[in-house]
Amino acid sequence: MGVNLRDTKTNSFEPLPPGRYSIQVDSAEIKKAKTSGAKMIAVAYKVIDGDFEGRLLWENFIWQDNSQWKLKGFLEAAGSDLAMNPDVEPEDVVKGIKGLKVSVYTEPDTLGDMPTNKLSKYMSLKTS
Numbered sequence: 001m002g003v004n005l006r007d008t009k010t011n012s013f014e015p016l017p018p019g020r021y022s023i024q025v026d027s028a029e030i031k032k033a034k035t036s037g038a039k040m041i042a043v044a045y046k047v048i049d050g051d052f053e054g055r056l057l058w059e060n061f062i063w064q065d066n067s068q069w070k071l072k073g074f075l076e077a078a079g080s081d082l083a084m085n086p087d088v089e090p091e092d093v094v095k096g097i098k099g100l101k102v103s104v105y106t107e108p109d110t111l112g113d114m115p116t117n118k119l120s121k122y123m124s125l126k127t128s
Contacts, residue, residue, distance in 0.1 A: 015108035015117045016055065022048045022125055023057060024101045028094045031060075039063040041071070041093055048101065057106065059119050063090050077102045077122035101125050 023045040031042045041061040047053055061071040071093070075083035078100035082088055102122045109118035 013115075015115050016047075016052055016057070016106055018105075018107040020103055020105050020121075020123075021050065021052065021057075022101065022103050024048045025097045025099060026056065028097050030090050030094055033060070033062060036062075039090055041090055043097070045104075057104075057117055057119065061093075074102060074122045075100075077124050079124060103127075 026044045026046040028041055028043045031040055032038070033040050040063055043059050043061065045057045045059070047055045047057065061067065061074075072083050075093075075097075078097070080096060080100060082093060082096050085092070103125050104119050104123075105121040106117040106119050109116050
């Protein structure tokens with residue numbers, strides 16, 4: 001059985017235009033950072049509305065004391081109780097964040113020579 005490739009749209013991995021987007025955690029897993037070897041939580045988000053609905057964005061939260069501010073900001077914006085846990089483990093975060101939603105600001109960036117999106121300024125969807 002053949003398929004019609006002529007009318008099939010390809011996925012774009014170009015960075016999204018700068019702006020604020022509503023996103024939802026699609027998946028999360030624990031990995032090791034390539035450069036430092038540090039434990040990190042690799043998160044895939046899905047844009048949940050607007051012109052770019054369905055597009056994926058990715059982010060890594062490094063599991064080190066000097067990097068926890070970014071993860072805490074995300075968890076607080078999403079309304080997760082994990083942000084107030086005094087002894088949270090990466091496995092707890094991976095289990096607890098699937099489906100969380102926030103508003104995030106994104107702008108084009110590069111990682112090495114690869115175009116990507118830099119995510120920042122997390123906000124609750126209720127206040128964005």
